[in-house]
Amino acid sequence: MSASSYQNSSKPVIEVRDLNVTFTAGAKPVRAVDGVSLQVASGETLALIGESGSGKSVTLRSLLRLHPPRSSRISGQVQVAGMEVLGLNANALADYRGRVCSMIFQEPLLALDPVYSVGDQIVESIRKHEPTVTRTQAHARALELFERVRIPSPERRLAAFPHEMSGGMRQRAMIALALACKPQVLLADEPTTALDATVQIQILLLLRELQRELGLSIIFVTHDMGAAVEMADRIAVMYAGRIVEMGPVRDVIRHPQHPYTAALLESRAGMERATDALNEGHARVRLLAIGGAPPDLTNLPPGCAFAPRCMYAQDACRVAAPDAVQVSAEHTARCVRLGAAHWRDAPVAAPLATSA
Ligand SMILES: Nc1ncnc2c1ncn2[C@@H]1O[C@H](COP(=O)(O)OP(=O)(O)OP(=O)(O)O)[C@@H](O)[C@H]1O
Ligand SMILES: [Mg+2]
Structure with missing residues (x-):
């Protein structure tokens, strides 16, 4: 939607x-x-x-x-x-x-x-929630579900144990x-x-x-x-x-507002560029990565948790965690620089760090 x-x-x-x-x-x-x-x-x-x-x-x-x-x-x-x-x-x-x-x-x-x-597990799950449904009816529903998630030979596969299925088929069975x-x-x-x-x-x-x-x-x-x-x-x-x-x-x-989002987008773009370069025969490729380590959740800093890794961090970022700012009707972000024109106008997809 x-x-x-x-x-x-x-x-x-x-x-x-x-x-x-x-x-x-x-x-x-x-x-x-x-x-x-x-x-x-x-x-x-x-x-x-x-x-x-x-x-x-x-x-x-x-x-x-x-x-x-x-x-x-x-x-x-x-x-x-x-x-x-x-x-x-x-x-x-x-x-x-x-x-x-x-x-x-x-x-x-x-x-x-x-x-x-897998079939028995689906039948049991249906009967647990709908006790009036008979085993035969539940089995018919399980078969329908297997068809819907496009498991080949669904009747036979319903009798299979999870370890007898391939990874993709197991994931389809899990969805069913x-x-x-x-x-x-x-x-x-x-x-x-x-x-x-x-x-x-x-x-x-x-x-x-x-x-x-x-x-x-x-x-x-x-x-x-x-x-x-x-x-x-x-x-x-x-x-x-x-x-x-x-x-x-x-x-x-298109318009990431938090430096972490920008870094995520940039590291994906960097990865794509690296793959292209490798495909073109370059032996070594420098990859962009988000610098610094993920935070220790037992000892979070008082301000924005991303501040230690953020190239835009300023004193205010280390004081208090910023509230969510409404960027547009449905778009929110938590960054103290959001109110500041120089950050909004800056190229937000700038890399935060480079590693070999
Ligand atoms: N049952 C638990 N007891 C203690 N710590 C937990 C428990 N479950 C999760 N954690 C911790 O909560 C933090 C968040 O974990 P979570 O599994 O939500 O990460 P995630 O974003 O799903 O990561 P991933 O992408 O690796 O799946 C981690 O530090 C994790 O070690
Ligand atoms: Mg997880």
């Missing part, structure tokens, strides 16, 4: 407000998610992008309340299809998972049960399982990273098609800016547990 229909739609299907997640098992608490707020409309895809450890998976798992209850603290509001997820009791939560909100994991072998056939109970919301956590490039594209195309057909609301986590552009209506960029920039894909790509 388009950005404008997001604006016009009445109530978002996903509404997260001021989500904070801290893990407390280690010597020092880990602040993995820090004040995240986002909305996703019906039929919309939001891509969540950022470096490893920036809190993308923790944010997603919060929507299903999958964190270890004894060693995590979670606060804020998570509303999905009108349900207050953080307040659900055990029964309501079990019903919510899969029926309202489902997840596709990066590595389906970890999510699928190795001792049951995730859709078995007709959820409104699909959370996809790097669903194609473990697959080779051609299979990745097939799975992304399949997801996009299913999303359109079924009107799903999707949060799609990825490292890959290209996949985010292909899949999403809007992009949220995460850094150190915070969303530092969010907006319609086109706006964020």
Whole structure:
């Protein structure tokens, strides 16, 4: 769906407000998610992008309340299809998972049960949520789902165990399982990273098609800016547990407002240039990279967490974390320089550092 229909739609299907997640098992608490707020409309895809450890998976798992209850603290509001997820009791939560909100994991072998056939897992999932459905009816639905995700010889494959399938087929089976109970919301956590490039594209195309057909609301986590552009209506960029920039894909790509977003875009462009150069026979290529190390989540600086790596950082950046600034109707970013004309007019896609 388009950005404008997001604006016009009445109530978002996903509404997260001021989500904070801290893990407390280690010597020092880990602040993995820090004040995240986002909305996703019906039929919309939001891509969540950022470096490893920036809190993308923790944010997603919060929507299903999958964190270890004894060693995590979670606060804020998570509303999905009108349900207050953080307040659900055990029964309501079990019903919510899969029926309202489902997840596709990066590595389906970890999510699928190795001792049951994939077909049995789909049948059980349907019957758990809809006890009046018979095994035969559930099996027919599983077959339909396998056809829909284009698994060849679907009847035979339903009897297969997860380890008997190829990576791409397992990911298709995982998608079928995730859709078995007709959820409104699909959370996809790097669903194609473990697959080779051609299979990745097939799975992304399949997801996009299913999303359109079924009107799903999707949060799609990825490292890959290209996949985010292909899949999403809007992009949220995460850094150190915070969303530092969010907006319609086109706006964020063409006019990134946060230096971290600009650096992500530039490192992708650098990678593409390097690949071209290697293809042209150059033996060594200098790659642009985001300089400095990702922040320590047990000891975050008081101001903007990106400041130590940012070539535009100034004193104000180290004092307090900047609030989100509305750049345009749907585009927000958290950078103190946003108000300053010299930053807006500067070439935002400038590299932050160069490494050999
Ligand atoms: N159960 C847990 N207990 C303690 N720390 C955790 C737990 N789960 C995640 N973390 C920490 O929270 C931070 C954010 O993790 P998260 O998995 O969300 O990163 P991510 O953005 O998904 O990274 P990646 O791209 O590598 O998947 C990391 O520092 C991680 O070590
Ligand atoms: Mg992750």
